């Protein structure tokens with residue numbers, strides 16, 4: 603899972619990939635974020651799980667959520683505010699190895715796709731929720747990496763895009779996006795996929811998100827270039843129609859996105875992208891149309907959040923963003939938590955952090971319930987899933 607070349611040998615190819623770097627805002631890699639107000643009045647509750655929880659997603663209704671638990675897919679009962687673990691569905695780890703990571707629900711709610719090294723297991727959502735056996739109905743098995751993290755599914759459920767963090771020897775160990783065509787379920791419920799190919803990006807490719815109109819896939823690479831001695835990652839805009847047929851030709855533009863950008867989300871109007879630049883302790887906002895027309899000038903805002911932000915999610919009708927400030931290195935001088943960011947204040951360039959919600963160790967990924975009232979966050983090192991009552995967020 604962690605085959606990596608030294609940054610120096612990787613850079614020769616990276617610079618060629620990224621293209622010329624002109625004047626940019628460069629964000630340093632090691633910053634010490636200021637202490638934040640502790641939002642202890644926000645109501646939260648925890649459930650313990652038997653493994654480090656990674657990705658989490660709700661079913662189409664409020665009652666059930668799915669969480670990646672290493673060898674298993676956890677099914678959470680979310681009818682009460684405090685979730686409880688209903689079932690654990692064994693994943694095909696004999697074939698693909700342990701380490702379930704990213705998770706996504708098809709837009710019809712029928713299937714949960716969970717990434718597993720070279721692959722993504724396809725699980726029948728209703729049967730998993732009911733606790734049936736034999737609920738793994740297929741797998742997507744790619745050839746461009748053994749470190750699959752996020753998975754994104756097109757609105758029509760016909761394609762899936764998987765980020766392979768470190769790629770393979772074929773990609774020079776740069777990360778990539780694998781492209782799969784999803785077939786319709788067969789009469790017995792099995793689902794297959796065809797591997798189309800991959801698009802190689804920078805070092806450590808993780809975060810992906812589709813634009814609401816489905817035309818663009820956005821992806822982050824942790825390292826793309828070194829500017830004046832500082833590593834900077836990239837936010838890449840990818841043309842989805844090209845990605846489906848000719849992946850290697852699908853890049854539309856690249857922008858510098860701070861030190862180690864790792865996740866990206868898009869506003870529902872498609873106009874603003876928000877990226878966590880993990881080692882810069884920043885939440886960055888980008889103008890989506892400028893990313894295409896003038897990527898060097900697309901940065902709209904930079905908000906200093908907590909230590910090493912990873913996941914991020916909108917709350918309260920997109921008036922707030924929560925960042926999962928992971929403190930992944932367990933610095934004794936820092937704490938993990940969820941920064942609460944006022945979106946409009948951030949875009950005006952004003953102080954935008956309203957405070958931090960306490961969490962367990964290494965909060966990583968989020969899910970929001972379909973009616974918006976509860977947000978789940980996986981506390982990876984604490985082996986807990988934490989529920990946050992959105993109505994109590996300032």
Ligand SMILES: *[C@@H]1O[C@H](CO)[C@@H](O)[C@H](O)[C@H]1NC(C)=O
Pocket residue numbers: 624625626628829830
């Ligand atoms: C690199 O540093 C020099 C000297 O401080 C500065 O003039 C230049 O703008 C910097 N380049 C970038 C891309 O930030």
Ligand SMILES: *[C@@H]1O[C@H](CO)[C@@H](O)[C@H](O)[C@H]1NC(C)=O
Pocket residue numbers: 632633634635933935936
């Ligand atoms: C905490 O310590 C780390 C590692 O020594 C350092 O990089 C970081 O800047 C420090 N953070 C704060 C808030 O002082």
Ligand SMILES: *[C@@H]1O[C@H](CO)[C@@H](O)[C@H](O)[C@H]1NC(C)=O
Pocket residue numbers: 640642937960
């Ligand atoms: C915030 O509050 C929580 C819960 O009371 C506490 O465990 C934590 O240490 C506090 N954090 C800071 C930075 O004061």
Ligand SMILES: *[C@@H]1O[C@H](CO)[C@@H](O)[C@H](O)[C@H]1NC(C)=O
Pocket residue numbers: 697698720743744745
């Ligand atoms: C997945 O694909 C790889 C590469 O083609 C192959 O070696 C491996 O056997 C496949 N695994 C399964 C379980 O199909």
Ligand SMILES: *[C@@H]1O[C@H](CO)[C@@H](O)[C@H](O)[C@H]1NC(C)=O
Pocket residue numbers: 771772
């Ligand atoms: C990549 O690694 C595989 C498996 O070890 C090997 O079969 C293949 O020849 C290598 N390809 C290149 C281009 O080095």
Ligand SMILES: *[C@@H]1O[C@H](CO)[C@@H](O)[C@H](O)[C@H]1NC(C)=O
Pocket residue numbers: 788789790791792
């Ligand atoms: C289900 O159908 C597919 C395609 O017709 C077939 O390949 C597969 O073996 C079947 N699976 C089972 C469990 O019968």
Ligand SMILES: *[C@@H]1O[C@H](CO)[C@@H](O)[C@H](O)[C@H]1NC(C)=O
Pocket residue numbers: 873874889890891892895902
């Ligand atoms: C994005 O840039 C375009 C110009 O390319 C401008 O019209 C638009 O208002 C900007 N959007 C935001 C949210 O700043």
Ligand SMILES: *[C@@H]1O[C@H](CO)[C@@H](O)[C@H](O)[C@H]1NC(C)=O
Pocket residue numbers: 664665680681971973974975
């Ligand atoms: C959302 O769903 C939860 C769980 O069913 C329920 O308790 C809550 O009242 C709902 N909230 C809204 C705003 O409908």
Ligand SMILES: *[C@@H]1O[C@H](CO)[C@@H](O)[C@H](O)[C@H]1NC(C)=O
Pocket residue numbers: 930931932963983984
């Ligand atoms: C951080 O601390 C937690 C809780 O003590 C522990 O489970 C985890 O392994 C630690 N991680 C690292 C990278 O030190």
